Amino acid sequence: MSGEVEDPKSNVRRLIDAAILSSDDGIHFHAEDGFPDWYPSIFGESSDPGKQSPFLAGFIDLVRDSDESERKKSGLWEEQSRFFEAVAVKQGSRILLMVECADERHHFEQQILHSSHIHELNRERLQKELELKKVLLECVMHDLANPAAVLLMNLQHIEKKLESGDERSLRAAVERAINQVNRQKQLIQSISEVFGAEANEAREMKWDEAPDLVVLAGEIADEMESAAESRAVSLSLEVSDPGVTRVKADPVYVKRVLVNIVGNALRHSPERGSVGISVGRNGGFVRCRVSDQGSGFEEEAGDPFKAFNQGSSNTGSSGLGLYFSKLAVEMFGGTILAENEKGGGAAVILNLPVAS
Amino acid sequence: MPEFKKKVCLIGSFAVGKTSLIRRFVSGVFSDEYLTTLGVKVDQKTVTLEGREVLLLVWDLAGSDQFAKVQQAYLAGSSGFLFVADGTRKSTLDDVVEEAEGILKLFPVVSISFLINKVDLAEEWEVTEERISELKERYPVRLTSALTGDEVEETFLSLAREMVEVSR
Structure with a gap:
């Protein structure tokens, strides 16, 4: 049996890997025994550990302003990718502070x-x-x-x-x-x-096909011709820049979007009115504009692309067609917007990225 | 030695990008790997405004969640708050507005800004223009991106300028 007597404070510090400091004036601290290895590199060797750590400085201020004998815990904080927690008690002008490594x-x-x-x-x-x-x-x-x-x-x-x-x-x-x-x-x-x-x-x-928006718009115009006739509305397709109108999108989705937009325009068109579909290039996008001669989008009805927005004149739609169109077009990196024409009527314009 | 030293706290729900905004501002870097912040980290950056140096102590506080809100003890001594929401999760804006209203009752004279972050994620954006306009009528609001750096530097500089003005 060795004759050496182990310092109990040092033993405690080794067990909990903490620095135990005290201050008689609430500002200048000294170690109660030796510092752990990590302490000087993180908090320095000065008598004011708050100099190196704004967090610890704030905590010491808080303790200084606290009630007598109230035990304060700092909660976890980070310094130089290591984690610490401090506990402190104030007794008169004396503060006892324990900084524990909490990695x-x-x-x-x-x-x-x-x-x-x-x-x-x-x-x-x-x-x-x-x-x-x-x-x-x-x-x-x-x-x-x-x-x-x-x-x-x-x-x-x-x-x-x-x-x-x-x-x-x-x-x-x-x-x-x-x-x-x-x-x-x-x-x-x-x-x-x-x-x-x-x-x-x-x-x-992934879509291997790069559908031609002109072809898709033409198919939709043909498919919806009878619906237009039944409403005595003329439906026309105009192509401003053929040959460079292939888009980076799934044709099934694009056709559904066109069905929704053209169907919407037909529903809102007056008898003997006209619905026009025009397709052309717009920078890195192919633009499709569907216009009608209806009463236009109502400002008070809010965003026409919002789900279940049917406006005040319920024309029998579910209020989901334009919402779905927006979701689908944006899914392919495109945009869609609605506008009212100056002389009356409305238009929906979609831009889909051109296929390289 | 900087002429001014100002403490700024970032408040907001978890995963809205508080740590990323600070990293973008302090170090000019971005990582898309999400790692929950636990506890507090204080970063420092000195900025120069009209030839005068201001040391910003930027406190990154753990994000609020259903289990814990920000500890008020951490907020003591703050000159400014940045209330951060994620534009792709509209509930985070509602939550931070509610949290901000509580904090501003305790700290009525501080400089603040609301940041609606992740503006680069346009396809997943949920916060409406109406909601932003409504918020702008009551508070300063910025749309930020820690990924692209959009409005990040501007936000901190503008807050620093305001905090210095208030302390004069």
Whole structure:
């Protein structure tokens, strides 16, 4: 057995890896025993540890202003990538201060807190994706209902005309019915594409095709010609710069956007009015402008691209078409905006990045 | 020796980019790796305003969450506050406005600014123009990006200028 007697204070300091300091005037501190190895490099060797650490200076001020014998804890703080916590007590003009190295505690608590924050961020992201899916579902139901209604009308027409033997009229009705069934089939395919993948996968979708916006706009103009005729509205397509109008976007989405925008313009057009689609280049984008001669977007109704915004004149839309269009166009790095024309009427303008 | 020394605290929910804004301002760097701040870190930077040096002590406080709000003891002696929200998570703006209103009752004479951060993430942006305009009617507001550095230097310099003006 050794004859040496271990200093109990030094033993405590080694156990908790802390510096124990005291100050008789509340300003100048001295070590109660030796400093731990890390102390001088972080807090210096002067009698004022607050000189090296603004945080510790603030804590000492707080202790100085505190009530007698009140034990104060600083909480964790960082200095030069190491973590500390201080505890102090004031007795008269004397302050006893213990600065503890808390790297391990910080590491442990930080891991738990970080994991909790990551879970919370993921929960928020999933909630957003769920909302997006709900909107998509509403849009899809809305879009699926239209071909079904036209199909029913044509079948009723066929039923009526069967007796008359008007073969020409019957053939035309059958053709219209087939077109609507094909449209619905295409929509069902796009639904399975959208809902078959996670929302984030859809956002990172790769598209090998670079569809020509002029071709897509032409297809939509043809498909919607009968809807325009039924409303006695003329529908025209104007191309200002053919040949350089391929876009970096998924054609299924772009067609749905065009169907929504042109459908919206037709719904708001007065009888014998006109809806114009014009396509052309706009710098690094291909621009498509759809204009109508309706009453224009109402300022008081707010953002027309907001979900479920139907304006005051409910024309039978779900209020989701333009919202979906904005989501889709922005997904491909494009922009969409709505404006009222000076002489009356409104226009929706979309810009999609040109395919290189 | 700087003529002025001013303490600035950054307040806001977790993951809004407080640490990244400070790193961008103090070191001019950005990392997109998110690491939760636990506790407090104080960074220092001296700025020069019309030939006069101002030492800014920038306090990076752990972000508020459902378990903990900012400890008021850390705020003592502050001359300025930057209330930070993430523009892609609109709830963080509502939360920091509520937190700011509580803090400003305790520190009525301080320089402040609201920062709506991550303005580079336009596709995920959630805070509406209306909400920003409404906030601008009551407080100074800036749209910042720690990634691109948009409005970061300007925010700190403007706050420093205001804090010096107030202390004269």
